Amino acid sequence: MILIIHFDFNNLVVSSTTLSITTDKEALISLKSQLSNNDTSSSHPLSSWSHNSSPCNWTGVLCDKHNQRVTGLDLSGFGFSGNLSPCIGNLSSLQSLQLQDNQLTGIIPSQITNLYSLRVLNMSSNRFERIMIPSNLTNLDELQILDLSSNKIVSRIPEDISSLKKLQVLKLGRNSFYGTIPQSLGNISSLKNISFGTNSLTGWIPSELGKLHNLIELDLTLNNLTGIVSPVIYNLSSLVNLALAANSFWGEMPYDVGHKLPKLLVFNFCFNKFTGRIPGSLHNLTNIRVIRMAYNRLEGTVPPGLGNLPFLHMYNIGHNKIVTSGVNSLDFITSLTNSTHLKFLAIDGNMLEGVIPETIGNLSKELSNLYMGGNRFNGSIPSSIGLLSSLKLLNLSHNSISGEIPKELGQLDELQELYLDGNKISGAIPNSLGNLIKLNKIDLSKNELVSRIPISFGNFQNLLYMDLSSNKLNGSIPVEILNLPTLSNVLNLSKNLLSGSIPEVGKLPTIATIDFSNNRLYGNIPSSISSCLSLEKLLLSKNILSGSIPKALGDLRGLETLDLSSNLLSGSIPIELQNLLVLNLLNLSYNDLEGAIPSAVVLTLGLCLTIGLLLYMKYTMVKVTATTASGQLKPQALLISYDELRLATEEFSQENLIGVGSFGSVYKGYLSQGNTVAVKVLDTLRTGSLKSFFAECEAMKNSRHRNLVKLITSCSSVDFRNNSFLALVYEYLSNGSLEDWIKGRRNHANENGLNLMERVNIAIDVACALDYLHNDSETPIVHCDLKPSNILLDEDMTAKIGDFGLARLLIQRSTNQVSISSTHVLRGSIGYIPPEYGWGEKPSAAGDVYSFGIVLLELFSGKTPQDDCFTGGLSITKWVQSAFENKTVQVIDPQLLSLIFHDDPAREDTNLLIHCVNAIMGVGMSCTLDNPDDRIGIRVAVRQLKAARDSLMKKSDIRSPTKSYYLINNAKVEI
Structure with missing residues (x-):
């Protein structure tokens, strides 16, 4: 037997015509060497893996019946970190590889495709970032299960995945797969499970998937898919789980979908743009467990038949346009009493009218979430709701409910969230609510409640949020509710008739907002408020406080x-x-x-x-x-919610996507006030995005200049997946980025792009903005990422700098400016980063000047610093420098040259115009010197650029890209 041995970064890779248990052992030892376990409380889980024993006796290893080869490896759930060794490819008899539920990082090596016998490959719930699957994916022709879900993989779905003819389970969900769903998947007739949820897939659902007659599960939730769902998908009668939620699908759901998909247990179409009616045939699927259609545009009434669903766990039709009709229009609630396993019921955000039936108390004793808010219910709250003993959330907000709060609500021992706000509820708050000791949120605001706040509210030992505002509550503030140690979010008692003094509030150390405004409180403001160290908002206005x-x-x-x-x-x-x-x-x-x-x-x-x-x-x-000049201290910033931004951008649709950056995506949006805005949505999963958000807010909150993109407001919230959502809302600039103009993606007045005067004005605009940031801002700011894509143009072609996600504030130390950042992480974009940053120097104004110089050279040469011609040590600065002393015309953007020469190189003023460009190129060269101490300051650059413009204005007026003028004896003459 001949062995060929290669050494690759301490990983032993063996190729041979005959492999054995010995080579399997070496491969496993190499695999172990790159795995670490953070659990120090016990011995290493792979301590049995030793050179002195057979791999067939090792933990997680399975061999064939003759112990000749390793056929199975199961290391799932050990919490291993580290990388996956390429030597895994030497286990050529491996049939099952299960590495799920660990913390493995890096890439999935291409050597996986050497495992010709592999049937099961499960690497889910790790931290793999890439998958290096080459074209020889066809080698895995025995593979039946491929599970890469819950990683950090950024990739397209390989088109040749269709070569896996025996594949039954394909799970790629909760990654960052992008691009379209391969049509070739329709050729894998054995497929039973396709799970692509929570990715960035785009395009339509391929109609070819309609050929998968064995398909049991199709999960495409939380992507950017669009279009009408092909009718062939509804003909896959084997489907048990059909989940298309959180995309941009439109059209009507077939009313007979329940007849076409008789085995369906899960139907999840929420967060889309579906229209039409609720498919009544779904109510005939007696075994169905989940029906979700919330957040669509469905109309009509709730179809009959809900009484036929004994195994139903979830029914969610919230936030549509569902109406009620007739005297017994709410009988569908009564029908659901036959669903004895119902845990989640949401009918909120519709146009349902009528009185909530008393039979609601007969719903499943397993019901934990009941959403009925945002409708037109009237009458009183049925006391029978107190029978729903498992209820954890009750939301009846924003209806027209009247009467009193039934004392029976105090029987809901498991209740954690209670929302009755925005109704017409009257009477006193029952003391029995104090029995809800698991409550963490209570909102009774915007009602007509009277009398005192119950002392029993002092029992809320798990409360995070309390809003009793906008009622007619009187008496004093109970000291008991100011002794709730968990109260950390909001305590809002505003707009009531409360009187007396403010009790000591020092026992709320984690409270964020206290609002006692618009009451009749008197006396002094207690000094103990200073013990509320987490306080962000204190509102005590419109009282009778003194002292x-x-x-x-x-x-x-x-x-x-x-x-x-x-x-x-x-x-x-x-x-x-x-x-x-x-x-x-x-x-x-x-x-x-x-x-x-x-x-x-x-x-x-x-x-x-x-x-x-x-x-x-x-x-x-x-x-x-x-x-201020307007007579106000400071106008309150426009408040904006996630829902408003979602509607403004049409569900953050691809059609409204106008840019993608390092930390997020930018969408065009239309606010309800009629304003057109640019919404920058931060990718909260990307490392550094939170720092970028705060850096941008900090840099922009005190910055005001005509050449800076105006930050309108920000949004810090959660999205419909309950994930963190961060966004910045900017003014929308209609002429796009300077990068688009340089690369010819936009035209202005003619096909030649930016003329000379426009380029000069843009250069001056950008320089003036930097001058303000470096020299006139109260706290000097360095941008750290100046490049053409971060320079935007408004309708008048005025340039403005945006994207301050990497910005840093500077402080003064003696006579030198230094960055407040303590990190030496390289900041900026390749090609625009000053050389000293690569040596570990901190961000500085001189660094911004260098980036500006590169932008200036690019603006007038038309070449990016990453142009393919810049190889072998040649850079844009060296290229310009080489022509600078001879013929600058060689490095001028050809489009600009065509405007200067107007197809007549003999024109007399050509030398004057070239001289102007020459001067501007000189500014760029002075900004890009290697030594930061040798570079000119940005204020000097502004002065020199304006001098060049003044010279240009005296010689010609070429703001019109199609005409040129001269001043002859002070008279403008067209040529």
């Missing part, structure tokens, strides 16, 4: 909003308020205060340096407020 503002409020370092307006406060404004470094709204108006707002607070609020303090006399008392 001075406690100095201790200055200890609330995370406070963003402080509204004490319209009270009887007196004395001086505490200087300690200057410690509130993240404050963005301060309202002290309509009090008897005197003195100046601390300057640090004014600056924190991001008001103009030109801010003034308005002092005026009233009843001989001095009152102080801060004002």
Whole structure:
């Protein structure tokens, strides 16, 4: 036997015509060497893997009956980290490889395709980032199960996957697969399970999938798929699970889908754009478990037949346009009492009318979630709801429900969330609600409740959120609810008739928002509020509070909003308020205060340096407020929700996608107010996205300049998957990015693109923006990622810098500016990064100047720094430099040259125009010197560029790309 041995990064790879248990052992030992286990409480789970024993006795290893070869390897659930050794490919008799539920990283090696006998390949629930499957995928012709779900794989689905003729299970969900679904999948007749959910797939569902007559599961949820679902999909009578939720499918669901898919147990079509009626035939599938159609555009009534579904677990038709009809229109709720296993019922967000039937209490004793909010229910809340003993969430908000809160709700021992807000409920809050000791959210706001807040609310030892605002509650604030240690989100008692003094609130150390505004509270503001160290919003306006503002409020370092307006406060404004470094709204108006707002607070609020303090006399008392030119302290930022952005961008559709960056995607959107905006959605799973979000907010909140893209607002929320959602909303600039213009993807007035004057003006706009950031911003800012794709143009071709996701603030240290960032991570984009960043230098203004110089050279040469011609050590700077001393014309963008020459190289003013470009190229060269100390400052660059423009304006006016003019004896002459 001849062995050929290759050494590759300590991985022993063996190829041979005859492999044995010995080579299997070596491959497994190599595999073990790259695996680590973080559990130090016990011995290594692979401690039995030793050179002194047979692999057939090792943990997780299975051999054939003669112990000649390893046929199975199961290392699932051990929590291993590390990489998968390419030596895995030497286990050529392996039939089953199960590595799921670990923390393996890196790539799935291509050597996997050497496992010709493999039938089961399960690598799900790891952290693999790529899959290196070459064209010899056909080698795995025995493969029956391929499960790569729950990794971080970024790839297309290989087109030649259809060569796996015996494949039955294909699970690729919860990754980052992109592109379209291969039509060739329709050729794998053995397929029973296709699970592609939670990826970035686009396009339509291939009609070829209609040939898969053995298909049991088709899961395409949470992708970017679109179009009408092909009718052939509804003919796959073997389907048990059909899940197309969270895409952009449209059209009508066949009303007879239940007849065509008689084996269906799961029907999940929610979060799409389906129209038409609820398919009534689904109510005839007596074995069905899940029916989900929420968040579509369905109309009509709820079809009859819901009483036929004894095994139903979930019924969700929320957020459609479903209506009721007739006297017994809500009888479908009664029909569901036959579904004795029902756990989830959602009919919210429709147009259902009528009185909730008392029979609702006869629903399944397993029911845990009941959503009925956002309809037109009237009458009172049935007391029978108290019989739903397993209920964890009850939402009846935003209806027209009247009457009192039934005391029987206090019997719901498992209840965790109670939403009755936005109704016409009257009477007192029953003391029995205090029995709900598992409650963590309660919202009774916007009703007509009277009397006192029950002392029994002090029993809510798990409460996170309480909103009792906009009622007619009276009496004092019970001290008991201010002693709830878990209350960490919101305590809102505003817009009531509460009186008395504010009790000590120091036992709410994690509360984020306290709103006691619009009541009749009197006395002093308790200093103990300073113990609420997590407080972000404190709203006490429109009360009768007196005394001075406690100095201790200055200890609330995370406070963003402080509204004490319209009270009887007196004395001086505490200087300690200057410690509130993240404050963005301060309202002290309509009090008897005197003195100046601390300057640090004014600056924190991001008001103009030109801010003034308005002092005026009233009843001989001095009152102080801060004002901008509009007479307001600071207009409150536009508040925007995830749902508003989802609607504005049409479900973040591909049609509205206008750009993809390092940390997210940008969509064009139309707000309900009529504004057109650009919505940057951060990819919260991508490392660094959260830092990017905060960097952009921090850089932009105090920056105001005509050449900076205006940040309108931000959104920090959760999406419909309950995942973190971060977005920044910017003004929309209709002329796209400078990159589009340089690469010829846009035209302006003619086919030649940007003319000379437009390019010069763009260069000056960008330079002026950097000059502001470096020299005139209160805290100097470096952009760190200046490039043409981050320079946008409005309808007047004014250039504005955007994308401050890598921006860094600078502080002064002696005479030098240094970055506040302590990281040495390389920042920027390849081709635009200054050389010193590669040496570990921190971001600096000189670094931005270098990037600007590259942009300038690209703008006038038409070549990107990554152009294919720049090889063998040649760069855009060296290329321009080589022509700079001889013929600059050689490096000028040919499109620009055609405008300059106008097809007549003998024109007399050509040299003047070339001289102007030559001067601008010189600025670019001065900005891109290797040594940052030798580069010119951005303010010098602005001055030189404006001088070039002035020279150009004196010689010709070429703003029109089709005509040129000269000034002859002060008269404009067209040529």
